[in-house]
Amino acid sequence: MSPIQAPTLDYTSETYKDAYSRINGIVIEGEKEAHENYISLTKLIPDYEEDLLRLSKMEARHKKGFEACGRNLAVSPDLDFAERFFADLHNNFQVAAAEGKIATCLVIQALIIECFAIAAYNIYIPMADDFARKITEGVVKDEYSHLNFGEVWLQENFEAVKAEVETANKENLPLVWRMLNQVEKDAKVLGMDKDALVEDFMIQYSGALENIGFTTREIMKMSMHGLVAA
Ligand code: PL3
Ligand code: FE2
Ligand code: FE2
Ligand code: FE2
Secondary structure (H helix, E strand, O other): OOOOOOOOOOOOOHHHHHHHHHHHHHHHHHHHHHHHHHHHHHHHOHHHHHHHHHHHHHHHHHHHHHHHHHHHOOOOOOHHHHHHHHHHHHHHHHHHHHOOOHHHHHHHHHHHHHHHHHHHHHHHHHHOOHHHHHHHHHHHHHHHHHHHHHHHHHHHOHHHHHHHHHHHHHHHHHHHHHHHHHHHHHHHHOOOOHHHHHHHHHHHHHHHHHHHOOOHHHHHHHHHHHHOOO
């Protein structure tokens, strides 16, 4: 159907389905944790409770959409793998939430995880089967609005939270790099290139830091902290 679809991908092959079981598990778990994280944030930012609940509902819908993508290919998502994949980021979010660190929570969920999702979904869309492509196109539009929520709050509170954002970046960006290395092989089977993922992530993420108020010089320095672990 789609002229840009790679002709070499066989969505019914065991190789494709095996890789898809882990990637599909990751996105299902990622959407589930995003749903929970936005609910946790309602306690920390009660002024935005209504918005945050709306975001959390979108995440629950995304999860359902990706579950359908797996079912459509007769793949069972590997959720145990996915839980381990997110464990460190998830733990950092929960520690920050317990300490009332709003900026850290927003850096982890609304900036890092959403930029990771936007990059992954954008790279996946041209390679996806017809069913998953339609679902993912709808999802990625929502993810931009989640990123925007974080940008706006952090920008409005920039002077007060600047140092906390820098620390959260330093502690969490290296985790994303490790996660990218962990999915590289499976992503390749789905027709997704790691360099393209990294590039798209960095474009989204540095754009977000710029919107929040960081200078180009500061953004370069903050990006280096991620690369250290690569
Ligand atoms: C937030 O709304 C969602 C969080 C999901 C995180 C997704 C990370 C995906 C990394 C794996 C790369 C392959 C993507 C394939 C898309 C189906
Ligand atoms: Fe989502
Ligand atoms: Fe999201
Ligand atoms: Fe430094």
